[in-house]
Each structure stands twice: as structure tokens, then as C-alpha cells.
Amino acid sequence: MLVNKIEIYNFRNYENLECEFGKGINFIVGENAKGKTNLVEAIATLNSARSFRTSEASEMIKEGANELKIHAKITNGPKTKLIDIEINKKGKKVRINNEVCKRISNLNSLLKVYTFTPKDTLLLKGAPKDRRNYLNQIISQNSPTYLRNLIQYEKLLKERNDALKEFKVNKVLIEILKNQLISLSWVIFNERADFIAKLNKILEKLYPEISLTKEVLKVKYLPIYDFADKEEYINNLKKEFDEVEDEELLKKTTLIGVHKEDFSVYLGQKNIAKYGSQGENRMAVLVLKLAPYFIRDEVDNPGIVILDDVLSELDKNHEENLLNYLEKMNQVFITNTEKSEFYRKNYYIVEENKIHQED
Numbered sequence: 001m002l003v004n005k006i007e008i009y010n011f012r013n014y015e016n017l018e019c020e021f022g023k024g025i026n027f028i029v030g031e032n033a034k035g036k037t038n039l040v041e042a043i044a045t046l047n048s049a050r051s052f053r054t055s056e057a058s059e060m061i062k063e064g065a066n067e068l069k070i071h072a073k074i075t076n077g078p079k080t081k082l083i084d085i086e087i088n089k090k091g092k093k094v095r096i097n098n099e100v101c102k103r104i105s106n107l108n109s110l111l112k113v114y115t116f117t118p119k120d121t122l123l124l125k126g127a128p129k130d131r132r133n134y135l136n137q138i139i140s141q142n143s144p145t146y147l148r149n150l151i152q153y154e155k156l157l158k159e160r161n162d163a164l165k166e167f168k169v170n171k172v173l174i175e176i177l178k179n180q181l182i183s184l185s186w187v188i189f190n191e192r193a194d195f196i197a198k199l200n201k202i203l204e205k206l207y208p209e210i211s212l213t214k215e216v217l218k219v220k221y222l223p224i225y226d227f228a229d230k231e232e233y234i235n236n237l238k239k240e241f242d243e244v245e246d247e248e249l250l251k252k253t254t255l256i257g258v259h260k261e262d263f264s265v266y267l268g269q270k271n272i273a274k275y276g277s278q279g280e281n282r283m284a285v286l287v288l289k290l291a292p293y294f295i296r297d298e299v300d301n302p303g304i305v306i307l308d309d310v311l312s313e314l315d316k317n318h319e320e321n322l323l324n325y326l327e328k329m330n331q332v333f334i335t336n337t338e339k340s341e342f343y344r345k346n347y348y349i350v351e352e353n354k355i356h357q358e359d
Contacts, residue, residue, distance in 0.1 A: 001081075001111050001301055002331050003043055005073040010065035012038035013353050020357075021333075022346055025326055028335045030350030036335040037117075039350065040306045043333060046072050047113035047141075049085050049092050049104050058089050074111055076301055081110060105140075105147060112141045112296070112303030116289040116310055123285045124273040128262040135263070138292040139195050141303075146191045153184045157254055164252045182237050185258045186230055189223050195295070196221045196263065202291045210290070211283050212321055215268050219288075222262045282313060293329065304331040311336050 007018045013035045030036050037053075041060070044052050051060055061068045067088035074081050084095040094101040096110065123130055140147040160177040163170060196219050207217035224240070227233040237256070244255045265272050265284055272284050286307075293305060305326070311319050311334070320342040326332045339347060347358045 001074045001076045001303065003046065003072060003074050003111070003304060006043060006046075007069075007071040008039075008042045009069040010062040011042050011060055011068045011070065012062060014038060014042075015062060015065075015353070017353075017355060019348065019355055021331070021348075023331055024329075024346065025323070025332045025334060025343065026346050026348060027339070027343060028333060028348045028350060028355075029337070029339055031337060034350045035353055035355075036350050037308050039355065040115075040308055040333050040335055042070055043072075043304070044113050044115055044306055045070060045085060046074070046083055046107065046111050048107055049087070049094055052115050052117060057087050057092065060087065061089075083107070083110070105144070108141050108147070109144065112301070113306060114138075114289060114293050114303060115306045115308070116286055117308040120285050120289060121282045123288070124265055124276075124281055128260070131263055132259070132261060134288070135192055135195070139191060141292070142296055143191060146188070149184055149187050149191075153181065153188060153258065156180050156184065157257065157259060161253050164248060164254070169249060178238075178241055181254070181257055182234055182241070185224065185237060186233050188258045189225075189233070189261075192258075192261070193221055193223070193226075198295050199288075199291055202294050203287065206291055206294070207284075207287045210287050210318075210322060210325060212318060217284055217287060218266050220264045220266060222264060224256060224258065224261060279313070283318075286310065302330040304333065305329055306333045308335045310334060311340065316341075 002023055003021055005018070005020045007016075008014050009016055011017075017039070019039070028036050028039060041051055041053055045060070049057070051057065054060070067086055070083070070085040072083045074083065082095075082097050084093075084098070086093040092104065094104050094107065096106070101107070123134060136150055140150065156177055160174060160181065163173050163177065200218050203217045203219070208214055225233050225236050227236065240256055248255050265288070267276060267280060267284065270276060272280055276284065290305065293302060296302060307326075310322070314322065319340060323340060323342050326334070348355050349358050
């Protein structure tokens with residue numbers, strides 16, 4: 001899919017903005033705090049009606065306005081789709097080709113978006129929750145089944161945690177919910193393991209190409225239990241739950257499950273989070289964010305890539321190499337404070353809440 005045109009109303013600093021984009025790299029340039037990131041945030045919102053910057057959708061609404069609107073035209077060859085998103089303090093409305101979209105998650109399969117932002121550089125050194133969110137978001141884009149299982153797991157987890165908080169705990173209900181969580185854990189574990197195996201195959205080639213080194217980047221999955229046999233996995237997880245039963249009743253929360261899993265990343269034999277330099281961490285995260293672009297079931301629908309402030313800490317060799325590589329991709333949006341000496345076309349200049357194209 002390509003984002004051909006977007007119109008935004010009362011989005012962040014923009015009251016009314018209309019812009020058309022092309023295939024390949026779209027370079028968005030302007031001074032800081034002028035609206036570059038706001039523009040790519042609006043584009044990314046087409047994927048899920050959610051922001052990659054905040055969990056509060058109302059924060060995207062321009063100050064003083066009651067709601068924001070986004071209208072976009074996206075194409076895949078001769079196929080055209082129109083997306084309309086309205087967000088106010090009461091909720092969200094999404095329409096695809098003027099028909100109400102009952103499941104906002106349907107946007108995921110329509111337009112896949114892969115983002116890199118400055119805050120992502122903390123992915124490997126940050127909390128395990130951030131890395132799980134990365135896995136969940138990326139796998140969900142390509143697997144509606146995974147998304148449904150994950151949503152169901154989170155509902156069961158909340159129900160069990162609420163039950164553990166009751167003054168008089170219903171142990172029968174706790175046991176039933178435990179067994180349901182364990183069954184879903186097995187399914188989610190397998191999808192995560194399968195995705196990471198595919199990811200590592202991509203990283204084996206992608207990291208050397210982007211980093212200009214011969215080193216290999218690899219993700220090491222850290223599951224609750226790493227058993228290929230379903231019966232063994234379930235039995236061991238049940239034993240683990242039995243061992244923490246008293247502690248769960250005391251702390252009134254579910255202490256184990258796939259919602260506690262993590263992964264680590266190695267450059268050769270080195271754990272990057274612990275021993276990698278700032279540059280190695282940044283490069284590793286960039287490649288991790290790009291790699292899922294190549295893991296997809298639909299060959300003819302690769303999605304789009306958004307890179308916010310990606311060039312600021314790259315030397316000239318890596319900047320030129322990255323831009324040359326990105327030109328091979330379907331559609332890419334890059335924000336930067338200045339033009340690149342290695343790229344000559346498709347520039348969009350942001351000035352005082354307005355944007356104009358400059359060849």
C-alpha cells in the first residue's frame with residue numbers, strides 16, 4: 001500500500017493540512033517543534049487509530065478544538081481505499097470507503113506501518129514491557145489470530161487479577177482462569193518463537209548491510225518455558241503456578257505468564273543492552289524496527305516505513321548507505337532538520353504549521 005494523500009484537521013499544531021506523497025522516500029524537513037513529527041504521527045495513525053507517541057488519543061487533538069479528523073487515500077496498484085478517522089474525547093470513529101469500521105484492528109491488515117523514533121533507542125535498555133509491546137505490535141500486524149489470542153489473554157488476565165483482589169477469593173474461579181491462561185500461553189509462546197526465528201533469518205543479512213560491518217545481530221527469546229512439547233509445557237507451567245499460589249494470594253496479582261516474557265539482543269557474543277555502545281544500541285534498534293518489513297504473508301502489500309529523526313546521529317557513510325537501502329522500499333517517510341547531501345528529490349518543507357513540496 002501507498003499513502004497517496006492525507007488531509008488532517010485539528011491534529012496537534014495543524015488546523016488544516018493537505019499533502020500528497022509518492023512512492024519511495026518522502027523527506028520531511030524543518031526546524032524542531034514546527035510539526036514534522038506531528039505529520040508522520042498522523043500518517044502512522046492510519047494503521048490503528050492510535051499514536052506512537054502517547055496512549056491518550058485526545059492528546060492529538062489541537063488545543064482548543066473538540067475533535068480531530070484524518071482523511072487519507074491509500075492505494076495498492078489499481079486498488080484504492082479511503083480511510084476516515086475521527087477522534088474526540090468520547091472515543092473514535094473509523095470508516096473505510098465510507099463504511100463504518102466496527103473493528104478498528106482491521107486497519108492493521110489494510111496498512112502496515114513500521115516506525116522508528118528517538119525514544120525507541122531505549123528499547124533494549126528499557127523495561128521488558130517495552131520489548132513485549134514491540135513483539136505484540138509487530139506480530140499482530142501480520143497475524144489477526146495472534147491479536148485475537150492476545151486480546152483474549154489480556155481479558156482473562158484482568159479477570160483473574162480482579163478475582164485475586166476480592167476480599168474473599170474464589171479459588172475455583174482462580175483455578176479455571178489459570179488453566180485458560182496456560183492454554184493461551186502455549187499458543188502465544190509458539191507464535192512468538194516462530195516470529196523470532198523468522199526475524200533472526202532477516203537480521204543475519206540486514207544488520208551487516210545497514211551497519212556496514214560483518215557482525216551478526218541476533219534476538220534471544222526468553223520465554224517462561226522453552227519446550228516444544230505442548231503437554232510438557234502445560235504441565236511445567238501448572239507446577240510453576242502451584243509454587244507461587246500463596247504469593248499470588250498475598251500480592252493479589254498473577255505473577256507468571258507470557259505477559260512477563262522478554263527477549264535480549266546479541267551482537268556476536270555481546271549482549272548489546274549490557275555491553276553495547278550508544279551507537280551500537282541505536283543501530284541495533286533501527287535494524288530491529290526495519291526487519292519486520294520483510295516478514296509478511298502478503299508479498300504485494302509491504303506497508304510503509306516511518307523514520308523520525310533517524311539521521312541525526314549517523315556519520316556520513318552510514319547516512320548514505322541507509323538512504324541508498326531505503327530507496328529500495330515501497331514507501332518511506334523520513335524527518336530531519338535539514339536536507340541530506342545524498343538525496344535530491346521528494347522534499348517536503350515544514351514551516352509554521354504549513355508544508356510545501358520542493359523538488
